[in-house]
Amino acid sequence: MSTDGLGGNKLRNQNQEARLVWKPDYELKFGLVPQDGDFHNHIITKASCGFCDRYGREGKERGFPDIEGAESAIGSLLPDAKRRRVGCKVWEAFRTDHIKRHLETEHPVKWAEYQNLSTEAKLRFFSQNPISLDGSDIDLHRLPFQKVPPVTLEKVGAIAILKLNDPTRLNALTSDMGIRLEELVREIIDRVDEFSAVVLTGEGRAFSAGGDLAFLQARIHDTATRNSAIMRAYYERFMSLRKLPIPLVAALNGAALGEGMCISLFADARVIAREAKVGFTFVNLGLHPGMAVTHYLPKLVGPDHAAHLLLSGKVISGEEALIFGLATKIVDKV
Template sequence: MRTPHLTAWSSPSLSTMFRLRIAAGPRRLAVHRGVSSAAKESVTLEKQGQIGIVRLNDPNRLNALTADMGDRVEELVQEIKDRADEFRAIVLTGEGRAFSAGGDLDFLQKRASDTTSRNTVTMRKFYGRFLSLRSLPVPLIAALNGPAIGAGMCISLFADARVVAKDAKLGFTFVHLGLHPGMACTHYLPLLVGAERANHLLLSGKVISGQEAFELGLATKVVSKEDVVAEAVKLAEEMTSGSSIATRSLLQTLRLKQDQGLDMALHREASSQAVCYATPDYREGVDAIASKRKPVFGPLEHYK
């Protein structure tokens, strides 16, 4: 099995936290649709009362994001929609010691050998699989139980609120891979922390702690790693304590406003990432991740 990496979509130097467990054993929901049995296990759905828990479930690879995992997310989103009367809110978290280490290394390596036009299409499809979370009819709470890096951190921005582990390592580290940021972070991050702070986080690729994320306005609550999911469930219950029809209609109103301009941002991200994939800097960044070393980028060659 490939040794997991925190890609930029992640970072090769981060040490990750302890495995998170929940004492109470929630009921797992069986879903039978079109993805493979392996893909079904990559993301799971549990139920605690009327709160659903969607768990990224590839802990041996730090829940690195793959196309199959995205297909499974889409499948579970549809399952929740089909059973919408059973859920008041959804909590999204990661199994094991990480929330998500970002994009899968094999996926990233393949991008360097594909064409710019195909990569643009590939990335739009890849974003869309995970962005299906925005179509959930109930509030989505991200429970960041450990490292969330690159695209792994980006998907937490799709949530309506975030609970973070105090010592979790979080970052939008794309530039250290020689890659333009993607997965809608250039759209959602400025909405959450303001343009200036978003500029700093994205351009520097700085990795911050959960405590710093809370202070920047990236999270509603910061707690110990052992309490992340439990606190996210409490927050979900608090955010859905009113009328269900009022809550769901308000959620649609808020998201309609927040998602204005999203399509333009996604187009720009996908096309810019596709340009980066064809460059020596990107190949150096991916090789550095695979070799667990710091990248050495060359001089600027050409950019329009």
């Protein structure tokens, strides 16, 4: 089997199908976001481009080619009744020329970074063989990609500024983000004499669009016992904000939805941009409200307003948030 200029294997025919064993850091290193597959066994049959915030709109995904028509990839893992085709067309499964074309046209800077990968790394990643989860692909962790921290800490005078830092996905809350946030909270506590207050905000045009959908979708395919432990740890990491011994102000610079709005409730005050859109949108997804919102929201706005906001899933402006009692103050721009 010949290889192309990217080091990826060319397929013998267009109908050949692939299975890609997923690692969490592939999303950062290769810009791939898992969309469908057997999440429990880390088999991804559909992925999209994490550097392109336009995928999924108007029923059209723009991004890396979906690994579609993947019956052979998941057929041995799922009962016949659950076998189905993914998507509406069959790609030449995970064709590297599709990825190259998308990077070159949509993300030229990221494509320039990609070209720094070693030939071996390109070959192993784009091969049709599953990538191992046992550490034998440890060289992939030495790729020359610089991992962007999902949360940053900056000291401005006596103020510690915590910033959610995944603007391409509107600062969706991921496990990695929670882990990093908890680490930085500990750092602030250890250095508490240096700070008088903490500001929590988001990079880009959103505070946080809510929980990471890929992470939440993966829970569907896991066991109840594991889900309980995973979700408890996930929530506790973000709720570590409550451990801060100094005042915490949430500066909502843009959209704050679902779990993204929930974490603002851990703050002592919320400054919200006038045109920001905020809401507890769990009901719109058929989900029970999470992130302890049923505890904190009634304390803040009262049981009647809390019930209305949670049961309606209504998205409101910064000005309306002030009326409801969600906002301590509204400003033209955060």
